[in-house]
Amino acid sequence: xxxxxxxxxxxxxxxxxxxxxxxxxxxxxxxxxxxxxxxxxxxxxxxxxxxxxxxxxxxxxxxxxxxxxxxxxxxxxxxxxxxxxxxxxxxxxxxxxxxxxxxxxxxxxxxxxxxxxxxxxxxxxxxxxxxxxxxxxxxxxxxxxxxxxxxxxxxxxxxxxxxxxxxxxxxxxxxxxxxxxxxxxxxxxxxxxxxxxxxxxxxxxxxxxxxxxxxxxxxxxxxxxxxxxxxxxxxxxxxxxxxxxxxxxxxxxxxxxxxxxxxxxxxxxxxxxxxxxxxxxxxxxxxxxxxxxxxxxxxxxxxxxxxxxxxxxxxxxxxxxxxxxxxxxxxxxxxxxxxxxxxxxxxxxxxxxxxxxxxxxxxxxxxxxxxxxxxxxxxxxxxxxxxxxxxxxxxxxxxxxxxxxxxxxxxxxxxxxx
Amino acid sequence: xxxxxxxxxxxxxxxxxxxxxxxxxxxxxxxxxxxxxxxxxxxxxxxxxxxxxxxxxxxxxxxxxxxxxxxxxxxxxxxxxxxxxxxxxxxxxxxxxxxxxxxxxxxxxxxxxxxxxxxxxxxxxxxxxxxxxxxxxxxxxxxxxxxxxxxxxxxxxxxxxxxxxxxxxxxxxxxxxxxxxxxxxxxxxxxxxxxxxxxxxxxxxxxxxxxxxxxxxxxxxxxxxxxxxxxxxxxxxxxxxxxxxxxxxxxxxxxxxxxxxxxxxxxxxxxxxxxxxxxxxxxxxxxxxxxxxxxxxxxxxxxxxxxxxxxxxxxxxxxxxxxxxxxxxxxxxxxxxxxxxxxxxxxxxxxxxxxxxxxxxxxxxxxxxxxxxxx
Numbered sequence: 001x002x003x004x005x006x007x008x009x010x011x012x013x014x015x016x017x018x019x020x021x022x023x024x025x026x027x028x029x030x031x032x033x034x035x036x037x038x039x040x041x042x043x044x045x046x047x048x049x050x051x052x053x054x055x056x057x058x059x060x061x062x063x064x065x066x067x068x069x070x071x072x073x074x075x076x077x078x079x080x081x082x083x084x085x086x087x088x089x090x091x092x093x094x095x096x097x098x099x100x101x102x103x104x105x106x107x108x109x110x111x112x113x114x115x116x117x118x119x120x121x122x123x124x125x126x127x128x129x130x131x132x133x134x135x136x137x138x139x140x141x142x143x144x145x146x147x148x149x150x151x152x153x154x155x156x157x158x159x160x161x162x163x164x165x166x167x168x169x170x171x172x173x174x175x176x177x178x179x180x181x182x183x184x185x186x187x188x189x190x191x192x193x194x195x196x197x198x199x200x201x202x203x204x205x206x207x208x209x210x211x212x213x214x215x216x217x218x219x220x221x222x223x224x225x226x227x228x229x230x231x232x233x234x235x236x237x238x239x240x241x242x243x244x245x246x247x248x249x250x251x252x253x254x255x256x257x258x259x260x261x262x263x264x265x266x267x268x269x270x271x272x273x274x275x276x277x278x279x280x281x282x283x284x285x286x287x288x289x290x291x292x293x294x295x296x297x298x299x300x301x302x303x304x305x306x307x308x309x310x311x312x313x314x315x316x317x318x319x320x321x322x323x324x325x326x327x328x329x330x331x332x333x334x335x336x337x338x339x340x341x342x343x344x345x346x347x348x349x350x351x352x353x354x355x356x357x358x359x360x361x362x363x364x365x366x367x368x369x370x371x372x373x374x375x376x377x378x379x380x381x382x383x384x385x386x387x388x389x390x391x392x393x394x395x396x397x398x399x400x401x402x403x404x405x406x407x408x409x410x411x412x413x414x415x416x417x418x
Numbered sequence: 419x420x421x422x423x424x425x426x427x428x429x430x431x432x433x434x435x436x437x438x439x440x441x442x443x444x445x446x447x448x449x450x451x452x453x454x455x456x457x458x459x460x461x462x463x464x465x466x467x468x469x470x471x472x473x474x475x476x477x478x479x480x481x482x483x484x485x486x487x488x489x490x491x492x493x494x495x496x497x498x499x500x501x502x503x504x505x506x507x508x509x510x511x512x513x514x515x516x517x518x519x520x521x522x523x524x525x526x527x528x529x530x531x532x533x534x535x536x537x538x539x540x541x542x543x544x545x546x547x548x549x550x551x552x553x554x555x556x557x558x559x560x561x562x563x564x565x566x567x568x569x570x571x572x573x574x575x576x577x578x579x580x581x582x583x584x585x586x587x588x589x590x591x592x593x594x595x596x597x598x599x600x601x602x603x604x605x606x607x608x609x610x611x612x613x614x615x616x617x618x619x620x621x622x623x624x625x626x627x628x629x630x631x632x633x634x635x636x637x638x639x640x641x642x643x644x645x646x647x648x649x650x651x652x653x654x655x656x657x658x659x660x661x662x663x664x665x666x667x668x669x670x671x672x673x674x675x676x677x678x679x680x681x682x683x684x685x686x687x688x689x690x691x692x693x694x695x696x697x698x699x700x701x702x703x704x705x706x707x708x709x710x711x712x713x714x715x716x717x718x719x720x721x722x723x724x725x726x727x728x729x730x731x732x733x734x735x736x737x738x739x740x741x742x743x744x745x746x747x748x749x750x751x752x753x754x755x756x757x758x759x760x761x762x763x764x765x766x767x768x769x770x771x772x773x774x775x776x777x778x779x780x781x782x783x784x785x786x787x788x789x790x791x792x793x
Binding site: 053055056107112113115121123124125127128129133136137140141143144145146147150153154159160161162163164165166167168174178181182185187201202205206207208209210211261262263264265268269280393394395396397 | 458459480516520521528529531532533535536537539540541543544545548549550551552553554555557558559561562565566567568569570571572573574575576582585586588589590592593610613614617618619661662663664666782783784786
């Protein structure tokens with residue numbers, strides 16, 4: 001903290017590097033598998049296996065393999081007691097720390113919506129049904145939202161304070177965005193940002209009760225879209241003062257350049273129909289990055305495939321951007337709620353690193369009401385210098401982050417470059 | 419960077435209104451416990467609830483179906499803005515950020531929602547209840563009621579989350595596009611929470627909470643809200659926020675508390691608002707306080723209010739600000755007199771008090787601290 005106070009400055013904002021990342025999702029374990037799934041436009045949504053969905057409209061989800069997840073952490077003391085969300089956080093932090101073993105975060109900012117919800121469900125079912133409560137203390141101890149973060153920190157000897165942000169489906173992007181602001185302001189030099197969420201019956205049924213989830217394929221921005229499917233996963237990104245990263249010879253994977261947040265106050269579950277909240281978040285991200293809409297090469301949309309979200313987001317994107325390629329990668333892996341923004345930031349990172357546009361799968365028919373340039377069904381190669389990632393959540397919370405390739409490709413003249 | 423407290427709102431088991439609650443604390447009053455039951459269990463728990471009068475007159479279309487936590491938060495937030503003389507209008511709605519600190523959140527509606535699923539099946543799940551189960555529902559209602567259109571964050575954690583929210587406010591206020599930050603902590607009680615904390619061996623079945631006792635008899639849960647408006651100028655400042663960290667085992671709590679106290683006590687400290695609540699926290703805090711700030715007076719409000727978890731940190735901040743302002747500390751109730759700390763056992767004048775530390779050791783492995791000063 002003492003160091004941080006000396007560094008604090010708003011007049012000369014620091015540039016922010018992404019120096020490492022870790023990801024787990026239905027697309028795969030780690031960056032390499034995720035990249036392969038994205039390049040192949042693989043639809044990783046499968047029939048739900050974790051709990052009974054016989055009474056739900058929706059029968060599918062994007063799921064992370066338990067067998068593989070738990071097997072990889074068998075050596076961790078008491079790993080059998082940890083929640084799946086803890087295992088996911090450990091997995092992604094392990095991948096990140098393998099890339100950057102010297103990265104010592106001063107702060108962690110992690111998004112989630114559900115914490116260890118399935119342990120809460122077990123506790124309640126046992127309690128109300130007269131079941132076996134011998135394991136109740138373990139369930140209760142592993143239920144809090146901060147526990148998976150602390151578990152992961154403990155495995156890697158990290159003692160940094162942590163902000164756990166629960167801004168519904170925008171949590172992950174809010175976490176990445178706030179972490180970015182923390183480094184850019186000079187208050188911190190190294191921050192770990194990310195998000196996690198594990199599938200839980202209560203949440204699954206909740207979205208089903210709202211008829212927000214679909215019994216069909218997830219088709220973001222399609223004229224015949226019928227709703228979302230849920231997913232799960234986790235992702236973390238190491239954000240670091242770019243000058244400090246370069247001084248220590250750390251590889252800079254990309255540059256985080258902007259963040260926008262807005263609250264539209266329209267409805268507890270529905271976005272403002274004109275898309276004003278989404279638009280404000282994107283505008284503020286552009287303003288924060290000091291770039292114009294024409295500089296953006298790819299938009300990873302929130303794109304849940306609900307009628308209302310996609311209409312509002314589509315209007316906001318088409319009002320601001322001129323036919324920029326757009327995809328919702330939730331079509332491939334489902335909506336992982338608090339993890340989504342962090343996973344999608346990693347998707348943008350991979351798009352920038354490998355110069356391609358991830359696909360919006362299951363897309364058959366353009367929606368006449370939204371004029372978007374959808375990356376339909378197949379990933380394609382493209383020059384991608386700047387990518388925008390959107391997340392919008394219940395309660396009218398909207399967030400956007402902007403990332404840029406590092407070093408930037410030649411041929412696009414902007415100020416303040418390397 | 420230091421921020422100043424421009425306004426405060428207090429919804430507590432002793433009622434609402436900063437001055438009224440403060441006067442009761444100075445008189446040595448404590449909230450009355452009530453019992454709480456559950457249809458599928460025989461066990462009763464003692465809790466400190468919010469009197470209906472404390473949230474009287476708070477109405478808004480958004481609150482029609484909202485849970486108790488949202489009502490408490492709305493009342494505290496509105497009181498804080500009013501005491502700051504701040505009226506949000508479209509022209510300044512982006513220039514205030516809202517940070518909402520919670521631990522358990524809207525647990526009553528969450529239980530009701532899941533109860534229907536367990537009892538009747540997924541087809542019985544209520545689409546009206548589900549949105550209220552989401553952690554950020556209370557913040558969303560409050561933002562809508564106040565008209566906040568800029569940054570809104572819900573932070574989740576244990577009893578230390580309120581102080582983490584102060585750190586986050588500092589991080590946000592670096593941005594000069596913001597003039598104010600409204601920090602709110604809120605919590606509601608449900609039987610389920612009491613049962614969970616009992617199984618975790620942190621709850622006692624009936625009052626009083628006995629702080630710094632040798633026997634860790636446990637705490638009593640309470641509910642309510644606290645809100646402060648942070649600005650750039652004012653008499654009572656948040657001079658330093660220490661973001662703290664986590665402890666892996668309860669036995670490790672003392673070390674992190676010492677680290678926080680060492681950092682915050684580089685200047686003379688007159689008193690500490692502790693988070694002692696009758697659990698393992700007390701021993702960790704008393705050892706850390708006795709070693710690092712042996713001359714400071716130590717006060718805890720939890721015997722009077724109960725353990726407010728997500729709202730506790732904001733309650734402590736308000737207490738510290740009131741004590742600095744009024745130059746008095748209320749008596750610590752039901753305390754172990756033999757503990758090697760300077761506890762104010764009766765209403766105690768502190769005429770020269772300039773600086774205070776608010777210390778929070780949560781029940782779920784998090785700890786943080788804040789130093790306040792009066793100018």
